[in-house]
Amino acid sequence: MPTYAADYAASLADPAGFWAGQAARLSWLHDPPRPVLSQDEATGFYRWFRGGRLNTSWLCLDYHVANGRAQQPALHYDSPVTNVRRSYTYAELLDLTARLAGGLRAQGVEQGDRVIIYMPNMPEAVVAMLACARLGAVHSVVFGGFAPPELAVRIDDAQPRAIICASAGMEIDRPIPYLPLVQQALALATHRPACVVVSQRDFCPAELPAEAPAAAATTLEKTETRFVDYQELLAAAPVEAVPVDGTAPLYILYTSGTTGRPKGVVREHGGHAVALRYSMGAVFGLKPGETIFSGSDIGWAVGHSYIVYGPLLLGATTVLFEGKPVRTPDAGTFWRLCADYGVNVLFTAPTAIRAIRKEDPAGQLARRYDLSQLRHLFLAGERCDPATYDWAGELLGVPVVDHWWQTESGWPMLASCVGYADAPPPRAGSAGHPVPGYNLQILDEEGQPVPAGTTGLVALRLPLPPGCLPTLWHDDARFQAAYLDQFPGYYLSGDGGYRDEAGYCYIMGRVDDVINVAGHRLSTGELEEIVAAHPAVAECAVLGLHDELRGQVPVGLVVLKDGAVLPETALEQQLVQLVREQVGAVACFRQAAVVARLPKTRSGKILRKTLRLLADGEEFAVPSTIDDPAILAEIRAVLLRRGIGVGATPPPGPTLAQSATSSGRGGA
Known part of the structure; x- marks a missing residue:
C-alpha cells in the first residue's frame, strides 16, 4: 500500500506522473488523456487531461450498474421537513437520469449549453445535475431561495438555455414558493432561457404560466420562455452519455467576490472526476459500498463534491438531507440519520456542531442512537475552535478531522488523510497537513516563505492539482488578477495561517x-x-x-x-x-x-x-x-x-429588517 509520505513527495516531484496513475483508476471513454498536464498557449493556465474522453454521469452511474452495483442504494433521501424518505438504487438513479437527459435534449439542451438548477436538497436536483453532465451540458446550481436580483445576475452571466427549479422549498414552519422568485429574476435579467422546467412538490404545487412573466414582455421579442413540468421530461426516451474532452466544463459554481459581483468557478470533467475519486479513499477513508452523509446543500461546493459526485464516482451510498441540524425536529437529527443509514463518514460544518451543542450541551440526544458504524467526523467550511472539536470527539468517540478547502479547489487542500495508515493524526486547532498534490507554502508580504510558527499568507505553488478551478467562467483576466498576480508562480488563497515545527497547518481565517x-x-x-x-x-x-x-x-x-x-x-x-x-x-x-x-x-x-x-x-x-x-x-x-462601536447606519437599499427569502435547507 502506498504511504502518505511517499504519495505526497511523488505528487510534488512529478505531478503529471502521479495524477496519470490516479486517472488510470477511472474508465475513460474512447481515448486516454494525452497529455496529462498542459498549459494554454494564450493564458499560460494549467489544464489537466486534455484529449481524454469521458463522461462524469457515466462514471457515476452506468459504470457501477455494469459492474455489480445496480441494486446497491446510491442515494438515501431524508426530509423531516416534508416527512418524506426514499432510497434509490444505482439502477433507478441511472434510469431517471437518462430519461431526464432525454427530456432536456427534447427541449433543445445540447453539449456545451448551460442549465441553471434552482432547487432545494431533493432527489430531482441530483438527477438534474447528473442529466446535464450526461449531455455534456454545463450546470450551475444556485442555492434555492436566493433573492431574484442575485439569480438574475447568474442568469445573465451563465446565459442558460434552461432553468430547472422546484415549485417550492420548505422552511421549518412554512413553504417558500420558488417559481415567483424565478419569474421575478427573469423580469430583471436580460438573457432569456428557452424553457423553465418546474418540479412540483406536493405541499406547494405551482401553476405554470403559459408564457414568460408579463413584467419582462419588452425583452421577449427574440425568445419566448416556455414553462414545462419536470415529470413531462421524464416521459422521454433515455439517452446515452455523451463523451466529452477532459477539459470540458462540468459545472459553474458562483462564489462571492470582493467587488460584490460573483465569480463563476469552473470545474472540468476530467480533473474533477480524478481528484474526487482519489479523495474519497485517500482523505475520507471511504470504500465502495460504504455510506457518507454530508450535512450540506447541493448549492455549495461541499454538496457538489461530497453529496453528489464524490460518493457516486466511488460507488458509495450518499445521504441527501433536507432539513437543519436542529429543530427538525431536534438537535439529534444528525445522529438519527447516522444510525438509520449506517453512516461511516459524517461531514458537516463546525457551525452545525455548535448549533447542536448549544441546544444539547450534554449530548444526551446522541446517546439515543446506535452510532457504531461511524468512523470519522469531518469538519470544514470555517475554522473549528478546539472547544467544539473536543466536545464532538468526546461525544462521538471517533476521530474528528478538521480540514480546509475552498469553492475554488473543489476538494480538500489540508486534512489528516485517514486513508493512509501513516498519515499524521488529527490535532485540535489544526486543519492537518497538505493533501497530496498541494504544494502549500506560508509566505510573507514579499512572497517569501516564513519560518515555522510565523503567521503569513497561505499560497499554493502552481500547478494546482486536478479538480481545482482552471479559470473563472468567461473571465480569464479576473482569475489572473484575483489569484495569480500577487505572487507569480503561486495561487493565493486569501487566507492567513501558519505551519508548526511538526508540519501541522493552522488556518486563521481570511487575511482581512x-x-x-x-x-x-x-x-x-x-x-x-x-x-x-x-x-x-x-x-x-x-x-x-x-x-x-x-x-x-x-x-x-x-x-x-x-x-x-x-x-x-x-x-x-x-x-x-x-x-x-x-x-x-x-x-x-x-x-x-x-x-x-x-x-x-x-x-x-x-x-x-x-x-x-x-x-x-x-x-x-x-x-x-x-x-x-x-x-x-x-x-x-x-x-x-x-455603546460598542460608533453606531452603525443602515446600508443603502433594502432595510435591515427586510428578510431575504430563504429555503431553510439543511446542514452546513
Missing part, C-alpha cells in the same frame, strides 16, 4: 480577519478560540473595530448555550480575563456583548466583515449570501445599547 492593535498584528481566529473556550459560550465572533488611539481594538459577540445563566457584565469580565491571561494586555480586549444569534451565510460562515462594517458605522451592502438579514438589525440594537 487579521487586526492591527497599536502595531501588534493579532488573529481574530486566535481570540475567538479563547472566547469560545468559556463554558457558557456556544459560538462567537471577534471583530476588529476602529479605534482612534490604537488603530483597531477587538470586540466579542457571543451566543450563549441553552440553559446558560450568567449576567452579561460578569461574562464580559471573565472573557476579558481569559484573553488577558492567554494573549496579554496588548490585545486590548475589553468589551463583549451577548447576542441571540450571529449573521451567517447559508453555508454557515459568520459574516465577520459585515459585522465590523456595521459596528464601525460604514456603509455596506447586505451580502446576497446572508441567511437572514434581520439579524443585522438585532445586533445593531445590541451594539447601540452597549
Whole structure:
C-alpha cells in the first residue's frame, strides 16, 4: 500500500506522473488523456487531461450498474421537513437520469449549453445535475431561495438555455414558493432561457404560466420562455452519455467576490472526476459500498463534491438531507440519520456542531442512537475552535478531522488523510497537513516563505492539482488578477495561517480577519478560540473595530448555550480575563456583548466583515449570501445599547429588517 509520505513527495516531484496513475483508476471513454498536464498557449493556465474522453454521469452511474452495483442504494433521501424518505438504487438513479437527459435534449439542451438548477436538497436536483453532465451540458446550481436580483445576475452571466427549479422549498414552519422568485429574476435579467422546467412538490404545487412573466414582455421579442413540468421530461426516451474532452466544463459554481459581483468557478470533467475519486479513499477513508452523509446543500461546493459526485464516482451510498441540524425536529437529527443509514463518514460544518451543542450541551440526544458504524467526523467550511472539536470527539468517540478547502479547489487542500495508515493524526486547532498534490507554502508580504510558527499568507505553488478551478467562467483576466498576480508562480488563497515545527497547518481565517492593535498584528481566529473556550459560550465572533488611539481594538459577540445563566457584565469580565491571561494586555480586549444569534451565510460562515462594517458605522451592502438579514438589525440594537462601536447606519437599499427569502435547507 502506498504511504502518505511517499504519495505526497511523488505528487510534488512529478505531478503529471502521479495524477496519470490516479486517472488510470477511472474508465475513460474512447481515448486516454494525452497529455496529462498542459498549459494554454494564450493564458499560460494549467489544464489537466486534455484529449481524454469521458463522461462524469457515466462514471457515476452506468459504470457501477455494469459492474455489480445496480441494486446497491446510491442515494438515501431524508426530509423531516416534508416527512418524506426514499432510497434509490444505482439502477433507478441511472434510469431517471437518462430519461431526464432525454427530456432536456427534447427541449433543445445540447453539449456545451448551460442549465441553471434552482432547487432545494431533493432527489430531482441530483438527477438534474447528473442529466446535464450526461449531455455534456454545463450546470450551475444556485442555492434555492436566493433573492431574484442575485439569480438574475447568474442568469445573465451563465446565459442558460434552461432553468430547472422546484415549485417550492420548505422552511421549518412554512413553504417558500420558488417559481415567483424565478419569474421575478427573469423580469430583471436580460438573457432569456428557452424553457423553465418546474418540479412540483406536493405541499406547494405551482401553476405554470403559459408564457414568460408579463413584467419582462419588452425583452421577449427574440425568445419566448416556455414553462414545462419536470415529470413531462421524464416521459422521454433515455439517452446515452455523451463523451466529452477532459477539459470540458462540468459545472459553474458562483462564489462571492470582493467587488460584490460573483465569480463563476469552473470545474472540468476530467480533473474533477480524478481528484474526487482519489479523495474519497485517500482523505475520507471511504470504500465502495460504504455510506457518507454530508450535512450540506447541493448549492455549495461541499454538496457538489461530497453529496453528489464524490460518493457516486466511488460507488458509495450518499445521504441527501433536507432539513437543519436542529429543530427538525431536534438537535439529534444528525445522529438519527447516522444510525438509520449506517453512516461511516459524517461531514458537516463546525457551525452545525455548535448549533447542536448549544441546544444539547450534554449530548444526551446522541446517546439515543446506535452510532457504531461511524468512523470519522469531518469538519470544514470555517475554522473549528478546539472547544467544539473536543466536545464532538468526546461525544462521538471517533476521530474528528478538521480540514480546509475552498469553492475554488473543489476538494480538500489540508486534512489528516485517514486513508493512509501513516498519515499524521488529527490535532485540535489544526486543519492537518497538505493533501497530496498541494504544494502549500506560508509566505510573507514579499512572497517569501516564513519560518515555522510565523503567521503569513497561505499560497499554493502552481500547478494546482486536478479538480481545482482552471479559470473563472468567461473571465480569464479576473482569475489572473484575483489569484495569480500577487505572487507569480503561486495561487493565493486569501487566507492567513501558519505551519508548526511538526508540519501541522493552522488556518486563521481570511487575511482581512487579521487586526492591527497599536502595531501588534493579532488573529481574530486566535481570540475567538479563547472566547469560545468559556463554558457558557456556544459560538462567537471577534471583530476588529476602529479605534482612534490604537488603530483597531477587538470586540466579542457571543451566543450563549441553552440553559446558560450568567449576567452579561460578569461574562464580559471573565472573557476579558481569559484573553488577558492567554494573549496579554496588548490585545486590548475589553468589551463583549451577548447576542441571540450571529449573521451567517447559508453555508454557515459568520459574516465577520459585515459585522465590523456595521459596528464601525460604514456603509455596506447586505451580502446576497446572508441567511437572514434581520439579524443585522438585532445586533445593531445590541451594539447601540452597549455603546460598542460608533453606531452603525443602515446600508443603502433594502432595510435591515427586510428578510431575504430563504429555503431553510439543511446542514452546513
